[in-house]
Amino acid sequence: MRKVSLLCSLFLLATGLSAAANPGFPSPAGWSHNAPPATTDPTRVVEQWHIAGDVASVTFIKDTGTAYSDALAAIEKNFSTNKIRPATDKDVPCQGKTGHEIDFAVGPEGHQLIIHRVIVPDGTGIDTVTYARADGTVFDPDVKKSEDAYCAESGS
Secondary structure, eight states, X not given: OHHHHHHHHHHHHHOOOOOOSOOSOOOOTTOEEEOOOOOSOTTEEEEEEEOTTSXXXXXXXXETTSOHHHHHXXXXXXXXXXXXXXXXXXXXXXXXXXXXXXXXXXXXXXXXXXXXXXXXXXXXXXXXXXXXXETTOOOOHHHHHHHHHHHHSOOO
C-alpha cells in the first residue's frame, strides 16, 4: 500500500496540472490525447495520452516552478524512505542536456505498474515524461519513438 501511495505522491509531485497547448512532446502514434484538466497554476502545463482499454498512459509535464535538482532530490528521498530500488536510475542525454531516467515498479504483487520517467532541466524548471504500463508488458515502440524524437529536439 505504501508503494501505491508513493506512486500517487510522485505523480502529484510532477502534475500540478494546467491547461495549455502541447508544450513539445510528440503524441505517440495510435494513442488518444486526453484533454488536460483546467487549473489556475500558471507554472505547469500537462499533456496526457492513453490507449483505450489499457492501463498504460504517457504524461508530459512542463513545470517552470520546480528546479531540476529539487525534483531529483524529492524522488531519491521517496525511494530511500520507501525502500524502493529502481531498475534504472541514471543520467541520460536529452535535448542537448543531461537529464535523468528512472524506471521502477509500484503496486501490489501481481498488479504492479512499471513507471518510466525522464526528467530534463529546462531553464529554471523541468520537463518530465512519465510512461506507466502494466508489469509484464513491453515498452510500447510508439512511446519510445516519441521519447526519442522529443530528446532529439534542440530544447529551449
